[in-house]
Each structure stands twice: as C-alpha cells, then as structure tokens.
Amino acid sequence: MAASEPRSERADARLNRERIIEAARSLFLEHGTAVEMRHLAERAGVGVGTIYRNFPAKSDLIAAVAAAVLDETDAELEAVFAIDDPVELVRRHIATLLRTFSTTAPLAMEMMAAPTFETMRGRVLAWLTDPRLDAAIQRGIRCGCFRADLDIPAARLFIAGVADPLVVMAACPPLTPARLEARLAELVLRALLAPGQPLPADLAPAGQKGT
16 A cells, blocks of 8 residues: 555646646636736646646746647647648648647747757757658649649748748737638648649638539
C-alpha cells in the first residue's frame, strides 16, 4: 500500500498540472494573459498554491501552454500528412495551422520574450517547410488536381502566409476562426486548383457547388 501512494500522488500531480494548462489555455484565449491566478484556480479546480508550485512565474505557465499547443499540432500534422488526397491534405494543413495560431495569438508577445522562443520558432518553421507539403503539391500536379504551372516553393510560401498569426489577429474578429479557416482555404485552393477542378463542396459559395 505504501509503495502505491507515491505513484498515486505523482498521478494526481500530473493531473493537476494538465488541468492548470488546459484552464490557462482557455482563459488566455478568452481574456488574454492578464488573468488573475484566483480565476485560473477556479477554472482548473485547484488551489492557487498548486498553480505556483507547478509554475512559479506566469512566464512558466505561458511556455507550458505554448508547448502543449505545439505538441498537439505536431500530432495533428502527422495525421494530415498521411492523407492521400492532395487537395484535402492542403486544406487540412491550413486548418491545423490556423487553429494553432488562433490559440497562440494572445500569447504572441510573451512567447517572443520567453527563453524557449527559439525552440518554439524552430518547430513552427518546420511545419511551414516540411518537404511532405511539397510532395503533396507535386502529387496534386501529377494527378491533375493542381495547376501544371505551379511553382512549388512559392505555393508553399503562399500556404504558410495565409496561416500567419498576424492574419489571425487581424481577422478575428470580425471573422470567427471557423469562418476564417473556410475562407482562406477557399482562396488558397482557388489559386492552386487546375482549370475545371471543383472546390470541395462545403467550400464552394452558394450557386457554385460542383463548379
């Protein structure tokens, strides 16, 4: 029994840490980083002291939230790059990055000042320059989905550009993140698709379904 108690305590500590990070992520998105610790403690269901034991400074908490978002994005992009359809892959790639940047936009200034910024920056650049995106665009050209005259590096930069955090910050509001995701995916695919290739049905404006 005594041997199991430390394991149980460690599990509880991990769960508390996860609750704090998830609560902070929601509150930062709703209100920015100027959130009082008592409100965070209420949202996470822990005591204020538990927050400070895990994260002595708010910068530690911001870095943990950012790292959690980056880890999720890594996993999501692995699933995206397993998609065979190049049109759907590009669309999902844009959607994944926009969701990530809409979450991290409120943390942008603090993230740039964090000691781990260069590591985080490197991970984001890896998403935007992943050779698997180039391969998907090339595959789309070969199968006739994408324009034959596409410059692949330029197309990748175009995709990266629409997912820029500053675009998210400028557009939301008035656009909701979901609306922004749909409109930007539509614009990118219109630029990439070969003549006569239709947009995905749910992206095509009314009256243009299947055209």
